[in-house]
Amino acid sequence: MLQAEIKSLLREDISILIKVPNSGKHYLCDCGEASLLTVKEIQSVSAIFISHTHIDHFSNFDGIFRHQIGSGEKIVICGPKNIHHQIEARLKSYTWNLVGENAIEYEIREIVSKEEINVYKIRPPHWNLEWVKTQHFLFEDEYVNVDFAILDHKTDSIAYLFKEKDSVTFNENTSEFKKGKWISELKTAFENNNSDKEIEIEQTVYKAADLFHLLERNAGYKLGVIMDHAVCENNYEKIKTVFKEADMVYIETFYKDEDQEFAKQNYHSFATASGKIMNECEVKEAIPIHFSRRYTESDKLEIETAFYKTFREN
Structure with a gap:
């Protein structure tokens, strides 16, 4: 991935x-x-x-x-x-x-x-x-x-x-056939939706459609990067449309909650706001990034704590 x-x-x-x-x-x-x-x-x-x-x-x-x-x-x-x-x-x-x-x-x-x-x-x-x-x-x-x-x-x-591009894998646990080049031929037929393709296995010819059950389509991994953005509903609707149920998202979290007025003035986000939109997007994992240069390591820890508390709320 x-x-x-x-x-x-x-x-x-x-x-x-x-x-x-x-x-x-x-x-x-x-x-x-x-x-x-x-x-x-x-x-x-x-x-x-x-x-x-x-x-x-x-x-x-x-x-x-x-x-x-x-x-x-x-x-x-x-x-x-x-x-x-x-x-x-x-x-x-x-x-x-x-x-x-x-x-x-x-x-x-x-x-x-x-x-x-x-x-x-x-x-x-x-x-x-x-x-x-x-x-x-x-x-x-x-x-x-x-x-x-x-x-x-x-x-x-x-x-x-x-x-990532979706992948197709062969489930050998459900197959009684020996592995061979026929697997790649079957995958090609599957990806091209060519159900009538003839596949020869151990000197017997099968229609591809009769073998498709041996394959499994795996959704590609989705990784997002959301940089600077204002805290506003219009931005959040766009974020939800694109990043819904992503596997991992890195999201700008420029300010601590106590500095959220600066966030509003400068069209940035803050800890709980970024955590909340990631929660609403139902992403599997999210990481806050891009903190103000004014902050120390302890400030960063404070931002991360507030972010993850909101992100992981049920």
């Missing part, structure tokens, strides 16, 4: 690395200061997901692309409206006369709305944006597809849900 690691220390910004086990594939959520993020991890990132471009979520982008240049790879960057211009500005602020055009390519996906994703590409040395197309989905590769919600943080703040 997907694995997430927080790469920022308490008084740093926020950056979360999501790993696909046994693949070497990484996704990065936000580019804040993150001293635990290694060069090797950065070079394994195939897609970056930016919630919004306040400095504590975007300040380390330069350090990240510094270690990606020269890879020759195409790296996807997803983010809110105008993310393509902000990426372009960062890249054009440096001199690239010693870097060739094949050193890297960024494909930028600007989230205009749930139905409109504008796709651009940009590459060295001149970093001129090229519009590619408009599409209706955000991101999908061989491992995950990514859904999202556009939340209000007095600017668009994108919350992302990573869903």
Whole structure:
């Protein structure tokens, strides 16, 4: 299943690395200061997901692309409206006369709305944006597809849900046949809904439909990252729509309950508010993240205690 690691220390910004086990594939959520993020991890990132471009979520982008240049790879960057211009500005602020055009390519996906994703590409040395197309989905590769919600943080703040592809497994306890290549053929027929496919087992031919009972579809693991958002019903309705019954969600919990007036003023969340919405979403597990820099370890413990008390209420 997907694995997430927080790469920022308490008084740093926020950056979360999501790993696909046994693949070497990484996704990065936000580019804040993150001293635990290694060069090797950065070079394994195939897609970056930016919630919004306040400095504590975007300040380390330069350090990240510094270690990606020269890879020759195409790296996807997803983010809110105008993310393509902000990426372009960062890249054009440096001199690239010693870097060739094949050193890297960024494909930028600007989230205009749930139905409109504008796709651009940009590459060295001149970093001129090229519009590619408009599409209706955000991101999908061989491992995950990514859904999202556009939340209000007095600017668009994108919350992302990573869903592993469903898998099909063979239940050998219900089978009287010896294992063989027929299992992969059966799985292919099952995934393609080809019930008439002929499957040969031990010199006997069966219709795939007669063997489908030997297979089991397993729902893909769902991991969410909800960054900065105001405490308001409109945000909560969007969160419920996307993150309902997720397996794991990391959620911004910037303030202690006693500082919730600051949360309201700054369009942030606070401990019990974040815990309550996770409870209402019926997620299996949730982790509070992204605390104000003013807080100490004891403050963090106080936030976590209040969060989990509310989250785990029946």
